[in-house]
Structures are given as C-alpha cells and as structure tokens.
Amino acid sequence: MALLELSNISYIVKDKSIIRDVSLSVNQGDYITIVGPSGSGKSTLLKLCSDLISPTSGTITYNGRPLTAIDPESYRKEVGYCFQRPYLFAKTVRRNILFPYDIRGLEPDMSRIEYLFNLLHMPLNYMERRNDELSGGEMQRICLIRSLIFEPKVLLLDEVTSALDTTNTSIVENVIDELHKKGITIISITHNEEQSLRTANRRITIVDGQLAKEEVLR
Amino acid sequence: MSQFQTISATSLCLASVLVIISILISYRQELKLEKDIFISAIRATVQLLVIGFILSYIFSTESPIFIIGLLGFMAFNAAYNSAKRGQGIPHALWISWFAITIGAWITLSILLVTGVLSFTAYQLIPVGGMVISGAMVAIGLCYRQMLSNFELRKQEVEIKLALGSTPKQASKAIVRDVIKTGLQPTVDSAKTLGIVALPGMMTGLILAGMPPLEAVKYQIIVTFMSLSTISISCFITCQLAYKTFFNNRNQLNK
Numbered sequence: 247m248a249l250l251e252l253s254n255i256s257y258i259v260k261d262k263s264i265i266r267d268v269s270l271s272v273n274q275g276d277y278i279t280i281v282g283p284s285g286s287g288k289s290t291l292l293k294l295c296s297d298l299i300s301p302t303s304g305t306i307t308y309n310g311r312p313l314t315a316i317d318p319e320s321y322r323k324e325v326g327y328c329f330q331r332p333y334l335f336a337k338t339v340r341r342n343i344l345f346p347y348d349i350r351g352l353e354p355d356m357s358r359i360e361y362l363f364n365l366l367h368m369p370l371n372y373m374e375r376r377n378d379e380l381s382g383g384e385m386q387r388i389c390l391i392r393s394l395i396f397e398p399k400v401l402l403l404d405e406v407t408s409a410l411d412t413t414n415t416s417i418v419e420n421v422i423d424e425l426h427k428k429g430i431t432i433i434s435i436t437h438n439e440e441q442s443l444r445t446a447n448r449r450i451t452i453v454d455g456q457l458a459k460e461e462v463l464r
Numbered sequence: 465m466s467q468f469q470t471i472s473a474t475s476l477c478l479a480s481v482l483v484i485i486s487i488l489i490s491y492r493q494e495l496k497l498e499k500d501i502f503i504s505a506i507r508a509t510v511q512l513l514v515i516g517f518i519l520s521y522i523f524s525t526e527s528p529i530f531i532i533g534l535l536g537f538m539a540f541n542a543a544y545n546s547a548k549r550g551q552g553i554p555h556a557l558w559i560s561w562f563a564i565t566i567g568a569w570i571t572l573s574i575l576l577v578t579g580v581l582s583f584t585a586y587q588l589i590p591v592g593g594m595v596i597s598g599a600m601v602a603i604g605l606c607y608r609q610m611l612s613n614f615e616l617r618k619q620e621v622e623i624k625l626a627l628g629s630t631p632k633q634a635s636k637a638i639v640r641d642v643i644k645t646g647l648q649p650t651v652d653s654a655k656t657l658g659i660v661a662l663p664g665m666m667t668g669l670i671l672a673g674m675p676p677l678e679a680v681k682y683q684i685i686v687t688f689m690s691l692s693t694i695s696i697s698c699f700i701t702c703q704l705a706y707k708t709f710f711n712n713r714n715q716l717n718k
Contacts, residue, residue: 259718296626300713318714323628335620336637349629392627 247310249274249431250295250325250400255304257290257455264290265301266455272400277432279442282452288435289330291452292402295433296327323350326398330405330435332385334377339388343373346395362391365424367417383414390418394425401425403434407441419444480505523586531585535572535592539564542600550607550705559704564599567697571595571689580685591689594665598690599697602646606701609645613638614709614716621709621716631710639702646698647691654687 250272257265264287272278280288293299294306297313306313308321334342347354363370366387372380380388386406393401403422407415423445426432436442442449443463451459483505490497522534543561550556572592575581581591614621617638624634657663658680662670665686669679711717 297713298622298626298715299718300715314713318625319628319630322626327626329619329623329626331619333619333623335617335623345624345629346627349624349627349633396628 248272248307249276249309251305251307251310252295253305253307255294255301255306257287257294257299258302264455265294267304268452268455268457269304270450270457270460272431272433274399274431275426275429276448277426277446278434278448278450279446280433280435280450280452281437281439281442282458284437286452287455288452289404290455292327292404292433292435295400296325296402297321298327323396324398325400325402326393327402328390328393328404328406330408332382332389332409334380334385334388337376338373339375339377339380340373342377342388342392343395346392350396358395359391362394365421366391383410386410387414387418390421397428398430400431400433403432405435405437408437519589522589523584525585528583531583531588534585534589535568535596536565538593538596539568542596543603546600546603546607549604550611552611553607553705554708556607556705559701560600560603562704563603563697563700564596566700567599567693567695568592568595570696571693574692575685575689591686594686595689595693598650599693602650602694602698603701605649606642606646606698607705609642610638610702610705610709613641618716625714625716631707631714635706635709639706642702643698646701647694650690650694654691657683657687 248271250270252268252270252272254267254269255265256263256267268291280291282288290299294301297306297318300313308316308325313321335345336342343359344354359373360370363372368384368387368391372384372388377385386409390406401422407418410418419441422432422434426445432446434446447462447464449459449461449463450457451461483501486501487498489495490501522530525531540561542564543557546560546564547556550560553559572581572588572595575591576583581587621634621638625631663683663686666679666683669682670676674682709717
C-alpha cells in the first residue's frame with residue numbers, strides 16, 4: 247500500500263485548471279523530485295499533498311485513508327512542508343524554533359534542537375538572533391530546522407535551495423540525503439537538472455498542470 | 465447637578481453673531497461659502513431642535529421594553545455600519561451585532577448593579593449610545609486590520625498550519641495585533657484625557673453648571689465603560705471573525 251496516493255486529482259481556481267487529473271503513488275522511503283516549467287502547477291501539487299488546499303476533484307489518501315477522514319492537524323504534523331521563500335515569523339529565531347513545541351504544549355527538547363543546529367551547520371547561539379539579522383541562506387536553514395523539530399514521515403520541499411549559494415545548497419542537500427537515508431519520504435521540487443537526478447529514485451515532470459513524464463531513476 | 469445653567473433664547477440669538485463673522489470672512493475672502501455657512505447654521509439649529517424634542521420624548525418614557533428596544537436598534541445600526549468595514553468577512557453583520565450587544569450589555573449591567581446608573585431612559589440611552597458607538601468604531605478598525613493581516617501575513621499562517629497548528633494557534637499573533645488595533649485609540653485617548661483636551665461630555669457638564677470634580681467623576685466612568693465595552697467587543701469580534709478565514713479542513717479560504 248502506498249504511503250501517499252493521489253488519484254485523478256484536479257485543482258481549479260476561478261475556472262482556471264491549475265492541476266489536471268494527476269495521479270501519483272508515493273511509497274514509504276521514496277525520494278521524488280518534481281520538475282517542470284515555472285507556473286506549471288508544481289507548488290500547487292505540493293500544497294495539495296500538504297493538505298493546505300484540497301483538490302477540486304479526485305482523492306488523496308494517506309496510509310490508505312482519505313485525507314478528508316484524517317484530522318488535518320495530525321496529518322500536517324506527520325507531513326512537513328518547507329516553502330520556497332524562507333519566512334520566519336515573530337521577531338526572533340527562538341520563537342520559530344519553539345513554535346512546534348508550543349502548539350503541542352510540550353517543553354523544548356534542547357538536545358534535539360542542538361542536534362538539528364549542528365546538522366544544518368548553524369551555531370546554537372543563532373537561537374537568540376533577530377530574524378532580520380539572518381541572511382537568506384541562514385533563514386532557509388532555520389526554516390528547515392523548524393520543519394524537522396518533530397521528525398516528519400514525509401518531507402515536502404518547494405525549491406528550498408533555489409535562492410541559496412553553493413555552500414548553503416550543499417549543506418541543505420546533504421541534510422536531505424541524510425533524512426532520506428533515515429527512511430523519511432521526500433518529495434522535492436527543483437529547477438536544477440543535476441539536483442533532480444542526484445539522489446532521487448523517481449522524477450516526475452509537470453507541464454501545464456498535468457503529469458507529463460514519470461521516470462524511475464534508481 | 466446642583467445648579468443647571470440654562471441659555472436664554474436671547475443669548476442664543478446673540479450668539480448667532482458668530483455665524484455672521486464666518487459669513488463676513490467668507491465674503492471678504494471671496495470663498496463663496498456664505499450660502500453654505502448660512503444653510504449649515506440653519507440646518508444645525510433645526511436638526512438639533514428636532515432631536516431635542518425627540519430626546520425629551522424618549523427620556524420621558526419609563527417602559528423597559530422601549531429602552532431595551534431602542535438600545536437594540538442602536539446596536540443593530542452600529543453593527544451594520546461596522547460590518548461595512550468587514551466586507552469579505554462572512555457573517556460580519558451578525559458578529560458585530562453579537563459583539564456590540566454583549567459588550568454593551570456587560571458594561572451597562574455593571575454600571576446598573578454598582579448603582580452608577582439607574583434603569584431610566586434618561587441615563588441608559590445616552591450612555592448606551594456612547595458605548596455602542598465606541599464599539600462600532602473599534603470593531604470597524606478590527607475588521608480592516610484583520611482583512612489586511614490575513615492578506616499580508618498569508619504565508620505566516622500557512623507555515624504555521626503546515627507545522628500542524630490549529631487555525632486558532634496559526635491566527636494567534638494576528639488576532640492579538642487586531643485586538644490591539646481596535647483598543648489603541650481608546651487607550652491613547654484615555655492616557656491623554658485632561659492633558660491634551662477636556663473631553664466633550666465633561667466640558668458639556670461643566671458648561672451646564674456641574675462642579676468640575678463632579679464632571680470628572682462622570683468622565684472617569686465614561687472612560688472605564690468605553691475601555692470595557694471596546695475590549696469585550698473587540699475580543700468577541702476577533703474570536704468569531706478569524707474562524708471565517710478558514711474552511712472545515714482548517715485551510716485558509718481561497
């Protein structure tokens with residue numbers, strides 16, 4: 247049974263079809279890259295997977311259960327989503343890092359936080375930094391840490407390295423590989439041809455809202 | 465009020481010389497506002513005399529149903545006006561009406577229980593009008609701020625939802641900011657009372673012959689009741705309105 251199954255999903259906004267009849271089966275441990283021209287509907291597809299929007303038609307199932315039958319918060323806690331544009335809310339890094347604990351009513355696990363900061367090559371004292379003191383690359387790494395505080399089962403990544411320099415890109419790529427090795431299912435949008443082929447086991451191409459090509463890479 | 469100071473009709477007529485001054489300035493400066501000034505002075509006089517007669521009638525009534533009905537009517541009108549600022553928020557009219565009614569009801573009840581007010585049209589209608597209109601303005605501000613915040617901070621809300629938060633958790637910062645926006649003018653005005661300006665009601669009481677310290681007591685009560693009604697109304701409005709930005713899957717509405 248597929249972990250995440252998209253069956254004939256379409257998404258229409260104001261009479262405009264953004265996603266058209268897409269079916270996709272994602273298995274546990276898959277690393278899928280999504281490529282395609284800008285505006286082809288890749289980010290919308292990822293948002294549908296994250297349950298931030300619902301398909302106009304078709305069904306999405308998770309572990310065999312339709313998303314509509316699963317509590318949205320429980321689902322989103324298992325399916326992490328990192329946005330294309332790094333965005334930190336409130337004023338400080340600390341507020342962002344502690345948010346996942348706050349919403350669960352849990353005390354922060356400092357050893358977990360320290361581990362993630364090390365993993366993303368970020369000094370722990372960045373916790374005390376103001377958001378506006380961070381570079382784009384640092385912000386994106388903090389966003390990734392925020393998504394990983396409670397290890398998700400599926401990680402959805404929307405061009406997370408598109409605005410990063412080579413050093414930051416390499417750090418983030420290594421972390422994603424590491425997470426994949428641990429068994430986390432990864433679905434990642436990229437515009438980078440080399441990145442799309444690097445470690446993923448499948449690559450899908452979206453053109454004009456439709457699944458144009460599906461390749462098994464390894 | 466120990467000594468109520470009345471204004472004689474002769475004094476009132478003589479005071480109309482102030483209008484003539486305005487007309488003369490307009491004439492000398494060729495502003496061409498003479499006719500408008502004259503008409504506005506006549507209209508203000510007639511309208512105020514009419515409302516004076518209406519208020520005399522209203523204040524003479526002792527029917528609780530009439531008093532409550534009139535307050536309800538005022539609350540509905542205030543809700544209608546504040547809901548105009550919330551175009552795009554479903555059920556804005558009913559949210560405003562509920563928030564204003566509860567806010568005014570709690571405040572007026574406390575004032576009645578503590579003996580500050582008595583259940584008479586003479587006291588409840590003007591005081592009710594003050595708290596209702598204050599709540600109306602504050603709710604209007606809340607709606608505008610909420611619409612703007614959900615538009616500008618859409619990504620923040622989506623990120624929080626994606627992290628597994630409920631709509632309440634995802635909107636907490638926005639709701640806090642919106643309530644602050646609604647309360648800020650009242651809080652600022654309370655801070656500067658007596659320093660920047662003497663409030664209109666207090667000035668009116670002093671002019672009518674009330675000793676300043678007595679007038680101050682009334683103004684303090686008005687300040688407290690405005691703070692209370694506006695806080696309650698803004699809180700209720702925000703708690704009900706933020707939910708309308710989400711659908712039953714706890715996603716942001718398109």
